[in-house]
Amino acid sequence: MLKGFLRHKSIQPLTPPSPTLRASNMTSQEQNDWQPELTDEQILAFEQKIKDEEAEKIPLVCQKESIDALEKEFQDNKPFLEKVQKLKETNDELRKCRGDGNCFFRAFAFAWFESLMRNPHIFKAGVEKLKSTTELLLSGGFQELAFEDFYDVTLNQLEQIPDSDPDLLLVNFQTEEISNSIVMHLRFVTSAYLKIHSAEYEPFLIVESISIDQFCAQEVEAFGRESDHLQITALTKALDVPVEVLYLDGSSGDHVAVHEFWPDEASKGSRKALQLIYRPGHYDILYRKE
């Protein structure tokens, strides 16, 4: 049974159980214990409906907008508002992504592709890095069967960049089949990287007392599962793409905490990191003032 929140809700059973072959030696107590409840299929359908309704509110990746949108969002929340106002000194725009649990991967992918479009001199290295991920996935124990379709879509989208434009890139990232395949490929890459470097990352999982493999299956490979430090660290290293995450939270003062994820300390400062903005439970893309 699903452990879903709807589990206790009762509805009519599909068909009452009838006496069956040799199963009739059941006590009347057991017969009475049989409680009708929502089937797992009904629970899944209901949860899917909630997700779909949520999804229809905004595209997978939105148009860029002024950072004033954040001010509006937090107008009644002083600690957040102060930080947003401080942020306006360095950043002027943001791009929202749908809050479907994939927002980190989607925001990362879009910001990465966009940076390769704007900086042709790093494009080739980006393609090479992406091509090297098939080897990484095979070493991580993934079956080609399970990842090749997602990989093909991702590589195809990346290779189009020199002949593409920002509008087309956005349209493609708003197309579920393309956008979700890219998200899935990045999830697999993250998972493979963590598995290969498990000795390094397993200590971070001591509190949850689960293995890297379990963590990857539950939190990384599962489509729609939210991401945290471990996923960000692994992905930035696997693809050699630095990221800065600016954290908005309820702490006092106007200081925005910046968490830097550099693939290696040596390259720090030599190139520009992608910027994401995080507020509890959600990532969007942030743009610096030009």
Place this chain on the structure above:
Amino acid sequence: MSNMKRVQKEILAIEQDKEAHIEVILPEDGSMNHMTAKISGPVNTPYEGGLFTVDVSVPPEYPFLPPKMKFVSRVYHPNISSQTGAICLDILKDKWTPVLTLKSALISLQSLLSTPEPDDPQDAQVAAHYKRDKEDFEQTAKYWTEVYANPNAEVLPDGVKPEALARLVDMGFGRSNAINALAEFKGDEQAAVESLL
């Protein structure tokens, strides 16, 4: 359907793997979103020797969403509905990830047969039976395997249900006589018994 390529490759992989004891039968119309699988019952379980038919349908969102599977053969198992064949298995629900395949899901069904989890039941009656008297449960499960998942079972005429046939044979009637009688009376057990007496 965009996932056809993957499904096609997955089916090919199942066909090439003779060790897994899994067979997939595609419908004649060539569609790939609905198929029938046959899995063997694991050894040292009440399901040993059985060949179980599983209905598999692949949603358009596959592999982001899990395939839908249910037993067509009736199975006596705490995590499988004895009425509908619905399966309670986490990887077919909230634990599904696109890393998994039709083959790994079908293999998981085999291991579900080996390791029932009566505390998370799909069929509360069967689970209660399992917890109350495991030996008696196993006898029933074995009997169901012989009756409903017998790979050597002859094709029965229309209207002849294997469970009705089994009851008549249990009463002491000859098997072929019982089949003929049931066929003659279109599955009406009482009429068949009267004609045999």
